[in-house]
Amino acid sequence: MYQVGNLVRELSDKHGRVRESLMPILQGIVQKHNYLTDEAMVEVARELDISAAEVYGTASFYTFLETNVKGKYVIRVCKTITCSMKGKSDIIQTLEDILKIRVGETTTDRQFSLVETNCIGWCHKAPAILINEMPYTELTPEKVSAIIKDYMQK
Amino acid sequence: MINLLINDKKVTVEEGTTVLAAAKTLNINIPTLCNHDDLCVAGNCRVCVVEQTGARTLIASCATPAAEGMDIHTNTLKVRNARKHIVELLLSEHRSDCTKCYKNQNCELQSLANEFAFGDHIFLSLIEDHAINIDRSSPSFSKDDSKCIRCQRCVRTCSELQQVSAISVANKGAHQKISSFHDRPMSHVVCTNCGQCVNRCPTGALVEKTYIDQVWDAIYDPDKHVVVQTAPAVRVALGEDLGYDPGERVTGKMVTALKQLGFNSVLDTDFSADLTIMEEGTELLTRLKKALVDGDTKVSLPMFTSCSPGWIKFIEHKFPEFLPNLSTCKSPQQMFGALAKTYYAKKRNIDPSKIVSVSIMPCTAKKFEADRPEMRSSGYKDVDYVLTTRELAVMIKQAGLDFKNLEESNYDSIMGESTGAAVIFGATGGVMEAALRTAYEIVTGREVPFGNLNIIPVRGMEGVKEATIKIEGCVEAWKFLEGAELKVAIAHGLVNANKIMKMTREGRAPYHFVEIMACPGGCIGGGGQPIPTNVEIRKNRMKAIYSEDAHMVLRKSHDNPEVKAIYEEFLESPNSHKSHELLHTHYVERDDY
Numbered sequence: 001m002y003q004v005g006n007l008v009r010e011l012s013d014k015h016g017r018v019r020e021s022l023m024p025i026l027q028g029i030v031q032k033h034n035y036l037t038d039e040a041m042v043e044v045a046r047e048l049d050i051s052a053a054e055v056y057g058t059a060s061f062y063t064f065l066e067t068n069v070k071g072k073y074v075i076r077v078c079k080t081i082t083c084s085m086k087g088k089s090d091i092i093q094t095l096e097d098i099l100k101i102r103v104g105e106t107t108t109d110r111q112f113s114l115v116e117t118n119c120i121g122w123c124h125k126a127p128a129i130l131i132n133e134m135p136y137t138e139l140t141p142e143k144v145s146a147i148i149k150d151y152m153q154k
Numbered sequence: 155m156i157n158l159l160i161n162d163k164k165v166t167v168e169e170g171t172t173v174l175a176a177a178k179t180l181n182i183n184i185p186t187l188c189n190h191d192d193l194c195v196a197g198n199c200r201v202c203v204v205e206q207t208g209a210r211t212l213i214a215s216c217a218t219p220a221a222e223g224m225d226i227h228t229n230t231l232k233v234r235n236a237r238k239h240i241v242e243l244l245l246s247e248h249r250s251d252c253t254k255c256y257k258n259q260n261c262e263l264q265s266l267a268n269e270f271a272f273g274d275h276i277f278l279s280l281i282e283d284h285a286i287n288i289d290r291s292s293p294s295f296s297k298d299d300s301k302c303i304r305c306q307r308c309v310r311t312c313s314e315l316q317q318v319s320a321i322s323v324a325n326k327g328a329h330q331k332i333s334s335f336h337d338r339p340m341s342h343v344v345c346t347n348c349g350q351c352v353n354r355c356p357t358g359a360l361v362e363k364t365y366i367d368q369v370w371d372a373i374y375d376p377d378k379h380v381v382v383q384t385a386p387a388v389r390v391a392l393g394e395d396l397g398y399d400p401g402e403r404v405t406g407k408m409v410t411a412l413k414q415l416g417f418n419s420v421l422d423t424d425f426s427a428d429l430t431i432m433e434e435g436t437e438l439l440t441r442l443k444k445a446l447v448d449g450d451t452k453v454s455l456p457m458f459t460s461c462s463p464g465w466i467k468f469i470e471h472k473f474p475e476f477l478p479n480l481s482t483c484k485s486p487q488q489m490f491g492a493l494a495k496t497y498y499a500k501k502r503n504i505d506p507s508k509i510v511s512v513s514i515m516p517c518t519a520k521k522f523e524a525d526r527p528e529m530r531s532s533g534y535k536d537v538d539y540v541l542t543t544r545e546l547a548v549m550i551k552q553a554g555l556d557f558k559n560l561e562e563s564n565y566d567s568i569m570g571e572s573t574g575a576a577v578i579f580g581a582t583g584g585v586m587e588a589a590l591r592t593a594y595e596i597v598t599g600r601e602v603p604f605g606n607l608n609i610i611p612v613r614g615m616e617g618v619k620e621a622t623i624k625i626e627g628c629v630e631a632w633k634f635l636e637g638a639e640l641k642v643a644i645a646h647g648l649v650n651a652n653k654i655m656k657m658t659r660e661g662r663a664p665y666h667f668v669e670i671m672a673c674p675g676g677c678i679g680g681g682g683q684p685i686p687t688n689v690e691i692r693k694n695r696m697k698a699i700y701s702e703d704a705h706m707v708l709r710k711s712h713d714n715p716e717v718k719a720i721y722e723e724f725l726e727s728p729n730s731h732k733s734h735e736l737l738h739t740h741y742v743e744r745d746d747y
Contacts (some may be wrong), residue, residue, distance in 0.1 A: 038335075051344065052344075060326075
């Protein structure tokens with residue numbers, strides 16, 4: 001959990017308290033905290049004078065607006081055809097082994113979350129993953145385990 | 155004007171008319187599902203597709219405005235096959251347990267399936283039995299996503315008519331669902347239980363919680379004395395579920411039916427509506443006196459009515475800072491309940507623990523209200539079971555009564571006497587009119603200065619109504635009101651309640667007294683009323699309410715002889731200590747999400 005009141009107010013000041021600002025405000029929160037807490041969504045609803053269900057409806061539509069607890073680093077593995085053909089399953093297997101979680105889960109220290117994603121546009125350099133906003137491409141199990149170990153040092 | 159051809163027939167319609175509406179003027183029936191007269195166009199179910207000559211694809215007639223020279227065909231083979239597949243696809247995502255479903259025979263999806271006479275389904279069912287998850291958390295209704303076809307009528311209702319948006323569309327694609335905030339139980343979100351979504355759901359996804367079996371059990375229990383009260387709006391709508399056109403008054407037949415069902419005493423919520431006027435009118439005058447004479451600055455004005463439990467829950471969630479402005483009066487249903495197990499029990503010499511108190515309401519929120527922990531001032535649950543108008547119709551059918559040919563009869567006594575002022579509680583503006591008829595007379599000793607007591611400015615379907623009544627010729631006790639202008643406002647539908655509340659919050663509401671009803675049209679358009687509903691139907695019910703009033707001998711609450719008697723024998727006077735114990739309540743602040 002994180003405290004969000006001030007951030008929501010700042011973002012609302014910046015983008016304006018109108019319905020159209022919902023997306024940039026939600027993106028702003030996710031950029032900082034990786035996911036939307038219930039408290040954050042309620043706060044946004046209050047600022048924009050819309051219902052919390054509507055905020056949740058919008059957030060849940062977009063894969064990159066997470067509404068459940070996520071770790072500091074969200075690892076998104078591309079699950080679409082090219083990456084699948086180029087060995088996505090091995091990448092996932094490696095990640096699960098290193099992090100000791102399954103797809104959809106978050107490590108107990110809240111450092112890493114592992115999810116699958118639709119195409120992220122790196123088909124020519126498949127298989128690809130995103131860690132937060134950083135893409136890593138042409139992965140092999142060895143490369144991906146080195147990358148994750150780097151993150152673990154951070 | 156726009157000229158077009160539909161099925162080779164010429165038709166001329168106003169610009170902006172949809173193809174669907176144009177076809178209706180020719181009595182050409184196009185099936186619909188997501189479309190609803192009260193709501194904006196959605197165009198998502200595609201059941202209403204038609205063929206337009208020259209167009210590449212079929213068009214959704216509900217979402218396409220008629221254009222000059224259009225050549226529309228509503229029943230070609232292409233259209234029929236497309237519609238058939240559309241309905242079959244909807245069915246593949248719908249748990250079709252029709253014979254066990256509460257909406258059996260009252261389901262728009264079922265009717266369509268019936269129309270297309272499907273044999274074996276072409277498409278596999280996508281409903282996995284183990285994933286069925288029914289939200290039964292609200293005492294008013296249940297939500298079964300496995301029957302939902304995502305037409306979003308409920309979402310539009312909650313947003314457009316009520317501006318509550320307790321539910322919204324969540325997720326996408328195959329995972330799309332109608333969801334509360336983070337999929338919380340409906341009892342734990344801003345939902346007001348108004349049931350407007352239930353009234354508009356075309357399947358069994360949203361249905362009222364039914365207590366029919368519990369009521370039958372009570373009726374057949376020889377140890378129990380079962381009393382029933384009927385709300386004013388029920389008598390002008392019940393007929394619709396029993397073969398009458400909208401707007402037929404069936405009061406006398408309904409009373410006979412209830413007696414034949416086996417209720418021990420058939421009584422009238424109108425009695426306690428009259429009582430509400432005495433209590434609420436006195437409360438208003440007391441607040442005005444405190445503010446104007448005693449100079450008490452802490453008096454909360456405007457005072458808001460408190461009859462509508464959907465409205466009460468709305469203000470508790472959304473505008474809790476104005477809870478002191480709510481009248482402390484319980485609703486007529488709950489006043490009746492508290493008296494049934496005290497005053498009535500005493501007068502009739504019945505052990506209150508043996509009394510089962512049932513109410514017939516146009517409302518689903520009343521089920522929630524009866525369950526509120528505050529509503530036990532008799533020492534028991536004041537109202538045991540609340541049935542909607544629709545549930546009563548079901549019971550009448552179950553009992554095999556030939557409703558249309560029943561004799562008419564009168565309510566039992568005591569607590570069955572009423573006036574026209576109580577009847578009009580069922581329509582928006584009615585509580586205001588009833589209160590004014592009594593309050594004006596208390597203050598001036600004369601009848602309200604409107605022909606035949608009909609206070610026309612507070613009637614009608616306009617969302618927010620305002621009126622000003624100048625008070626002149628006051629009797630001695632109320633001299634301080636001489637020359638004062640009483641400003642009142644009336645709102646129906648929570649979208650309009652929201653407008654008034656925002657004005658109040660911004661200090662722009664110059665009113666003394668405000669009536670608010672949660673449902674469009676007031677109780678006549680309640681969530682528990684017969685399905686379907688639209689503006690026309692509600693207008694017919696409203697007309698029937700006012701005609702019922704006009705036909706009453708007594709038309710002012712303070713003239714009700716049983717109301718006079720209860721004050722003499724039991725309550726002493728309006729707002730007395732005893733009244734406060736039994737007939738008044740308090741409210742709680744709730745979360746705004």
